[in-house]
Amino acid sequence: MTREEILAKVVEIVRPFAKNKDALETAGPETNILEDLKVNSARLVDVILEFEDEFDIEVEDEDADSVNTIGDAVDLIEAKIG
Amino acid sequence: MSDPSGLTRRERLALFLQREVSRLASWFWIPASAFTMRYLLGYRIRNASRLRRRFRAMLRESDGPVLICANHLTMVDSALVAWALGGTWWSVFNFRWVPWNLPETRNFASGGISQLAVWLTKCIPIRRGGRRQDVSTILRRVQHLLSRGETALIFAEGGRSRTGRVQTDSIAHGMGRIAASVAGCRALCVYLRGDRQRTWSALPVIGDSFYVDIDMFQPTSDRSGMRRSRDFARQIAERLVRMEETYFARRQRRS
Numbered sequence: 475m476t477r478e479e480i481l482a483k484v485v486e487i488v489r490p491f492a493k494n495k496d497a498l499e500t501a502g503p504e505t506n507i508l509e510d511l512k513v514n515s516a517r518l519v520d521v522i523l524e525f526e527d528e529f530d531i532e533v534e535d536e537d538a539d540s541v542n543t544i545g546d547a548v549d550l551i552e553a554k555i556g
Numbered sequence: 557m558s559d560p561s562g563l564t565r566r567e568r569l570a571l572f573l574q575r576e577v578s579r580l581a582s583w584f585w586i587p588a589s590a591f592t593m594r595y596l597l598g599y600r601i602r603n604a605s606r607l608r609r610r611f612r613a614m615l616r617e618s619d620g621p622v623l624i625c626a627n628h629l630t631m632v633d634s635a636l637v638a639w640a641l642g643g644t645w646w647s648v649f650n651f652r653w654v655p656w657n658l659p660e661t662r663n664f665a666s667g668g669i670s671q672l673a674v675w676l677t678k679c680i681p682i683r684r685g686g687r688r689q690d691v692s693t694i695l696r697r698v699q700h701l702l703s704r705g706e707t708a709l710i711f712a713e714g715g716r717s718r719t720g721r722v723q724t725d726s727i728a729h730g731m732g733r734i735a736a737s738v739a740g741c742r743a744l745c746v747y748l749r750g751d752r753q754r755t756w757s758a759l760p761v762i763g764d765s766f767y768v769d770i771d772m773f774q775p776t777s778d779r780s781g782m783r784r785s786r787d788f789a790r791q792i793a794e795r796l797v798r799m800e801e802t803y804f805a806r807r808q809r810r811s
Contacts, residue, residue, distance in 0.1 A: 514685075
Protein backbone atom coordinates (compact mmCIF):
# COMPACT_ATOMS: atom_id res chain seq x y z
CA MET A 475 0.00 0.00 0.00
CA THR A 476 1.44 3.40 -0.93
CA ARG A 477 1.73 6.33 1.47
CA GLU A 478 -0.89 8.24 -0.54
CA GLU A 479 -3.34 5.35 -0.22
CA ILE A 480 -2.79 5.18 3.52
CA LEU A 481 -3.28 8.94 3.79
CA ALA A 482 -6.56 8.77 1.87
CA LYS A 483 -7.84 5.98 4.12
CA VAL A 484 -6.77 7.85 7.25
CA VAL A 485 -8.74 10.92 6.15
CA GLU A 486 -11.82 8.77 5.50
CA ILE A 487 -11.51 7.15 8.94
CA VAL A 488 -11.17 10.53 10.66
CA ARG A 489 -14.11 12.02 8.70
CA PRO A 490 -16.99 10.92 10.98
CA PHE A 491 -15.12 12.17 14.06
CA ALA A 492 -14.12 15.58 12.68
CA LYS A 493 -16.23 18.56 13.69
CA ASN A 494 -14.48 20.84 11.20
CA LYS A 495 -15.60 19.28 7.93
CA ASP A 496 -14.17 22.20 5.87
CA ALA A 497 -10.64 21.52 7.14
CA LEU A 498 -11.11 17.91 6.22
CA GLU A 499 -11.50 18.79 2.54
CA THR A 500 -7.98 20.24 2.42
CA ALA A 501 -6.46 17.84 4.97
CA GLY A 502 -2.85 16.82 4.40
CA PRO A 503 0.03 15.37 6.38
CA GLU A 504 0.46 18.59 8.39
CA THR A 505 -3.18 18.77 9.48
CA ASN A 506 -3.51 18.48 13.25
CA ILE A 507 -6.24 16.01 14.14
CA LEU A 508 -7.32 17.64 17.39
CA GLU A 509 -6.72 21.32 16.67
CA ASP A 510 -7.47 21.64 12.95
CA LEU A 511 -10.09 18.94 12.49
CA LYS A 512 -11.55 19.50 15.98
CA VAL A 513 -11.73 15.83 16.83
CA ASN A 514 -12.63 15.40 20.52
CA SER A 515 -9.54 14.14 22.37
CA ALA A 516 -11.62 11.37 23.97
CA ARG A 517 -12.62 10.19 20.48
CA LEU A 518 -9.05 10.09 19.17
CA VAL A 519 -8.78 6.67 20.79
CA ASP A 520 -11.71 5.48 18.66
CA VAL A 521 -10.00 6.87 15.57
CA ILE A 522 -6.82 4.92 16.33
CA LEU A 523 -8.79 1.75 17.05
CA GLU A 524 -10.38 2.18 13.62
CA PHE A 525 -6.86 2.29 12.18
CA GLU A 526 -6.20 -1.04 13.89
CA ASP A 527 -9.23 -2.62 12.26
CA GLU A 528 -8.68 -1.08 8.83
CA PHE A 529 -4.97 -1.87 8.56
CA ASP A 530 -4.93 -5.02 10.70
CA ILE A 531 -2.33 -3.65 13.11
CA GLU A 532 -2.07 -3.35 16.89
CA VAL A 533 -1.28 0.02 18.42
CA GLU A 534 0.01 0.46 21.96
CA ASP A 535 -0.94 3.52 24.00
CA GLU A 536 2.67 4.68 23.82
CA ASP A 537 2.64 4.44 20.01
CA ALA A 538 -0.53 6.49 19.89
CA ASP A 539 1.15 9.31 21.84
CA SER A 540 3.05 10.25 18.70
CA VAL A 541 -0.13 10.83 16.69
CA ASN A 542 -0.86 14.54 16.47
CA THR A 543 -1.24 15.06 12.73
CA ILE A 544 -2.57 13.08 9.80
CA GLY A 545 1.08 12.60 8.75
CA ASP A 546 1.94 11.15 12.18
CA ALA A 547 -0.88 8.65 11.77
CA VAL A 548 0.37 7.68 8.32
CA ASP A 549 3.93 7.26 9.69
CA LEU A 550 2.67 5.03 12.50
CA ILE A 551 0.59 2.87 10.17
CA GLU A 552 3.44 2.56 7.67
CA ALA A 553 5.79 1.47 10.43
CA LYS A 554 3.28 -1.10 11.71
CA ILE A 555 2.42 -2.68 8.40
CA GLY A 556 6.11 -2.75 7.44
CA MET B 557 6.41 -3.40 42.89
CA SER B 558 7.68 -2.65 39.37
CA ASP B 559 7.50 0.85 37.99
CA PRO B 560 6.02 0.89 34.47
CA SER B 561 6.42 4.63 34.00
CA GLY B 562 9.96 4.93 32.68
CA LEU B 563 10.40 8.34 34.37
CA THR B 564 13.89 9.76 34.54
CA ARG B 565 15.68 10.00 37.87
CA ARG B 566 15.16 13.77 37.82
CA GLU B 567 11.40 13.41 37.27
CA ARG B 568 11.14 10.87 40.09
CA LEU B 569 13.11 13.15 42.38
CA ALA B 570 10.83 16.08 41.55
CA LEU B 571 7.77 14.04 42.52
CA PHE B 572 9.45 12.86 45.71
CA LEU B 573 10.26 16.45 46.65
CA GLN B 574 6.73 17.61 45.90
CA ARG B 575 5.25 14.79 47.99
CA GLU B 576 7.47 15.48 50.97
CA VAL B 577 6.92 19.25 50.98
CA SER B 578 3.21 18.63 50.52
CA ARG B 579 3.27 16.17 53.42
CA LEU B 580 4.82 18.80 55.71
CA ALA B 581 2.39 21.44 54.52
CA SER B 582 -0.53 19.04 54.97
CA TRP B 583 -0.73 19.98 58.65
CA PHE B 584 -2.00 23.30 57.39
CA TRP B 585 -3.75 22.69 54.08
CA ILE B 586 -5.78 19.61 54.91
CA PRO B 587 -7.41 21.10 58.06
CA ALA B 588 -7.80 24.46 56.26
CA SER B 589 -9.49 22.78 53.31
CA ALA B 590 -11.79 20.76 55.60
CA PHE B 591 -12.61 23.85 57.67
CA THR B 592 -13.47 25.80 54.54
CA MET B 593 -15.77 23.08 53.22
CA ARG B 594 -17.38 22.30 56.56
CA TYR B 595 -17.77 25.73 58.14
CA LEU B 596 -17.39 28.43 55.50
CA LEU B 597 -19.25 26.64 52.72
CA GLY B 598 -21.46 24.60 55.03
CA TYR B 599 -21.01 21.31 53.21
CA ARG B 600 -21.94 18.01 54.84
CA ILE B 601 -21.08 14.46 53.82
CA ARG B 602 -24.01 12.19 54.59
CA ASN B 603 -23.11 9.15 56.69
CA ALA B 604 -19.47 10.25 56.70
CA SER B 605 -18.37 7.92 59.53
CA ARG B 606 -19.84 4.86 57.84
CA LEU B 607 -18.36 5.87 54.50
CA ARG B 608 -14.88 6.31 55.98
CA ARG B 609 -15.08 2.95 57.75
CA ARG B 610 -15.99 1.29 54.44
CA PHE B 611 -13.14 3.08 52.68
CA ARG B 612 -10.58 1.94 55.24
CA ALA B 613 -11.93 -1.62 55.15
CA MET B 614 -11.51 -1.64 51.36
CA LEU B 615 -7.93 -0.43 51.68
CA ARG B 616 -7.18 -3.23 54.13
CA GLU B 617 -8.35 -5.89 51.65
CA SER B 618 -5.13 -5.59 49.66
CA ASP B 619 -1.94 -3.58 49.67
CA GLY B 620 -2.08 -3.02 45.89
CA PRO B 621 -2.29 0.30 44.10
CA VAL B 622 -5.59 2.16 44.09
CA LEU B 623 -6.80 4.54 41.40
CA ILE B 624 -9.77 6.60 42.54
CA CYS B 625 -12.20 7.17 39.67
CA ALA B 626 -15.00 9.64 40.28
CA ASN B 627 -17.84 11.35 38.48
CA HIS B 628 -17.35 15.08 38.01
CA LEU B 629 -19.86 17.90 38.42
CA THR B 630 -18.10 20.82 40.16
CA MET B 631 -14.63 22.32 40.38
CA VAL B 632 -14.15 21.28 44.00
CA ASP B 633 -15.06 17.61 43.57
CA SER B 634 -11.49 16.43 44.16
CA ALA B 635 -11.36 18.21 47.54
CA LEU B 636 -14.80 16.89 48.43
CA VAL B 637 -13.86 13.32 47.53
CA ALA B 638 -10.63 13.46 49.56
CA TRP B 639 -12.48 14.95 52.54
CA ALA B 640 -15.37 12.49 52.25
CA LEU B 641 -13.07 9.46 52.19
CA GLY B 642 -10.40 10.43 54.66
CA GLY B 643 -11.75 13.16 56.90
CA THR B 644 -9.24 15.62 58.31
CA TRP B 645 -6.80 14.06 60.75
CA TRP B 646 -6.83 10.54 59.34
CA SER B 647 -5.71 12.10 56.05
CA VAL B 648 -2.90 14.03 57.73
CA PHE B 649 -1.62 10.86 59.40
CA ASN B 650 -2.20 8.61 56.38
CA PHE B 651 -0.90 10.97 53.75
CA ARG B 652 -0.31 8.32 51.07
CA TRP B 653 -4.08 7.87 50.86
CA VAL B 654 -4.66 11.54 50.14
CA PRO B 655 -5.03 11.28 46.38
CA TRP B 656 -2.90 13.07 43.85
CA ASN B 657 -5.09 15.19 41.61
CA LEU B 658 -4.88 16.18 37.98
CA PRO B 659 -6.51 19.63 37.79
CA GLU B 660 -6.98 21.40 34.48
CA THR B 661 -4.08 23.85 34.07
CA ARG B 662 -6.35 26.61 32.75
CA ASN B 663 -8.63 26.43 35.80
CA PHE B 664 -6.16 26.00 38.63
CA ALA B 665 -2.55 26.50 37.67
CA SER B 666 -2.38 29.44 35.31
CA GLY B 667 -0.64 31.91 37.66
CA GLY B 668 2.19 32.05 40.19
CA ILE B 669 0.28 31.69 43.45
CA SER B 670 -2.24 29.18 42.14
CA GLN B 671 0.63 27.20 40.64
CA LEU B 672 2.34 27.06 44.03
CA ALA B 673 -0.93 26.11 45.71
CA VAL B 674 -1.56 23.17 43.40
CA TRP B 675 2.05 22.03 43.82
CA LEU B 676 1.65 22.08 47.59
CA THR B 677 -1.61 20.18 47.56
CA LYS B 678 -0.54 17.03 45.69
CA CYS B 679 -1.66 18.20 42.29
CA ILE B 680 -0.17 17.61 38.86
CA PRO B 681 -1.81 20.06 36.46
CA ILE B 682 -2.84 18.68 33.10
CA ARG B 683 -3.98 20.38 29.91
CA ARG B 684 -6.97 18.35 28.79
CA GLY B 685 -7.02 17.89 25.05
CA GLY B 686 -3.42 19.11 24.92
CA ARG B 687 -0.52 17.55 23.02
CA ARG B 688 -0.62 13.80 23.44
CA GLN B 689 3.03 13.66 24.47
CA ASP B 690 2.37 16.15 27.31
CA VAL B 691 -0.67 14.22 28.50
CA SER B 692 1.36 11.03 28.31
CA THR B 693 4.08 12.52 30.53
CA ILE B 694 1.50 13.33 33.19
CA LEU B 695 0.00 9.85 32.97
CA ARG B 696 3.45 8.31 33.41
CA ARG B 697 3.90 10.34 36.58
CA VAL B 698 0.64 8.94 37.90
CA GLN B 699 1.71 5.41 36.95
CA HIS B 700 4.92 5.97 38.88
CA LEU B 701 3.11 7.27 41.95
CA LEU B 702 0.65 4.37 41.99
CA SER B 703 3.43 1.84 41.63
CA ARG B 704 5.09 3.50 44.65
CA GLY B 705 2.00 2.95 46.81
CA GLU B 706 0.46 6.40 46.43
CA THR B 707 -3.09 6.92 45.24
CA ALA B 708 -4.49 9.25 42.59
CA LEU B 709 -7.88 10.63 41.69
CA ILE B 710 -8.97 10.85 38.09
CA PHE B 711 -12.33 11.98 36.82
CA ALA B 712 -13.88 9.35 34.61
CA GLU B 713 -15.19 11.85 32.10
CA GLY B 714 -12.07 14.00 32.04
CA GLY B 715 -14.02 17.21 32.62
CA ARG B 716 -17.25 18.13 34.34
CA SER B 717 -20.27 16.35 32.90
CA ARG B 718 -22.22 18.74 30.68
CA THR B 719 -25.39 16.71 31.09
CA GLY B 720 -25.26 16.31 34.86
CA ARG B 721 -25.06 12.54 34.40
CA VAL B 722 -22.10 10.23 33.86
CA GLN B 723 -21.31 10.60 30.16
CA THR B 724 -20.14 7.29 28.78
CA ASP B 725 -19.41 8.84 25.40
CA SER B 726 -16.56 10.98 26.73
CA ILE B 727 -14.76 8.59 29.04
CA ALA B 728 -11.13 9.46 29.73
CA HIS B 729 -9.01 6.82 28.02
CA GLY B 730 -6.09 7.82 30.28
CA MET B 731 -7.99 6.39 33.25
CA GLY B 732 -8.06 2.94 31.66
CA ARG B 733 -4.50 3.34 30.47
CA ILE B 734 -3.24 3.98 34.00
CA ALA B 735 -5.30 1.17 35.52
CA ALA B 736 -4.15 -1.26 32.82
CA SER B 737 -0.48 -0.36 33.09
CA VAL B 738 0.00 -0.65 36.85
CA ALA B 739 0.10 -4.27 37.99
CA GLY B 740 -2.67 -5.20 40.40
CA CYS B 741 -4.26 -1.76 40.22
CA ARG B 742 -7.74 -1.60 41.72
CA ALA B 743 -10.26 1.04 40.78
CA LEU B 744 -12.10 2.76 43.61
CA CYS B 745 -15.20 4.20 41.98
CA VAL B 746 -16.64 7.20 43.81
CA TYR B 747 -20.04 8.64 43.02
CA LEU B 748 -20.51 12.04 44.66
CA ARG B 749 -23.46 14.36 44.27
CA GLY B 750 -24.89 17.26 46.24
CA ASP B 751 -28.58 17.04 47.07
CA ARG B 752 -29.17 20.32 45.26
CA GLN B 753 -26.80 19.61 42.37
CA ARG B 754 -28.99 19.59 39.25
CA THR B 755 -26.24 19.70 36.63
CA TRP B 756 -22.59 20.80 36.35
CA SER B 757 -21.44 24.05 37.99
CA ALA B 758 -18.37 25.83 39.35
CA LEU B 759 -19.25 25.19 42.99
CA PRO B 760 -21.89 23.14 44.77
CA VAL B 761 -24.69 25.12 46.41
CA ILE B 762 -23.59 26.63 49.74
CA GLY B 763 -24.77 24.45 52.63
CA ASP B 764 -25.40 21.41 50.43
CA SER B 765 -25.27 17.82 51.72
CA PHE B 766 -23.49 15.20 49.68
CA TYR B 767 -24.38 11.62 48.87
CA VAL B 768 -21.20 9.58 48.41
CA ASP B 769 -21.05 5.94 47.34
CA ILE B 770 -17.90 3.89 46.83
CA ASP B 771 -17.15 0.59 45.14
CA MET B 772 -13.78 -1.07 44.60
CA PHE B 773 -12.96 -3.64 41.92
CA GLN B 774 -10.14 -4.77 39.69
CA PRO B 775 -10.88 -4.28 36.00
CA THR B 776 -9.92 -7.15 33.70
CA SER B 777 -9.47 -7.68 29.98
CA ASP B 778 -8.08 -10.47 27.84
CA ARG B 779 -7.13 -8.00 25.12
CA SER B 780 -3.92 -6.05 24.66
CA GLY B 781 -2.76 -2.62 23.59
CA MET B 782 -5.21 0.26 23.51
CA ARG B 783 -8.20 -2.09 23.52
CA ARG B 784 -7.17 -3.35 26.94
CA SER B 785 -6.98 0.23 28.26
CA ARG B 786 -10.35 0.98 26.69
CA ASP B 787 -11.91 -2.12 28.28
CA PHE B 788 -10.66 -0.95 31.67
CA ALA B 789 -11.99 2.57 31.16
CA ARG B 790 -15.38 1.23 30.03
CA GLN B 791 -15.70 -1.11 33.01
CA ILE B 792 -15.00 1.75 35.41
CA ALA B 793 -17.45 4.02 33.60
CA GLU B 794 -20.14 1.32 33.63
CA ARG B 795 -19.63 0.88 37.36
CA LEU B 796 -20.13 4.62 37.88
CA VAL B 797 -23.26 4.58 35.72
CA ARG B 798 -24.73 1.81 37.90
CA MET B 799 -23.85 3.78 41.04
CA GLU B 800 -25.60 6.80 39.56
CA GLU B 801 -28.69 4.71 38.75
CA THR B 802 -28.74 3.55 42.36
CA TYR B 803 -28.52 7.16 43.53
CA PHE B 804 -31.47 8.29 41.42
CA ALA B 805 -33.52 5.22 42.31
CA ARG B 806 -33.02 5.95 46.01
CA ARG B 807 -33.83 9.61 45.52
CA GLN B 808 -37.04 8.72 43.70
CA ARG B 809 -38.05 6.36 46.50
CA ARG B 810 -37.48 9.11 49.08
CA SER B 811 -39.54 11.73 47.23
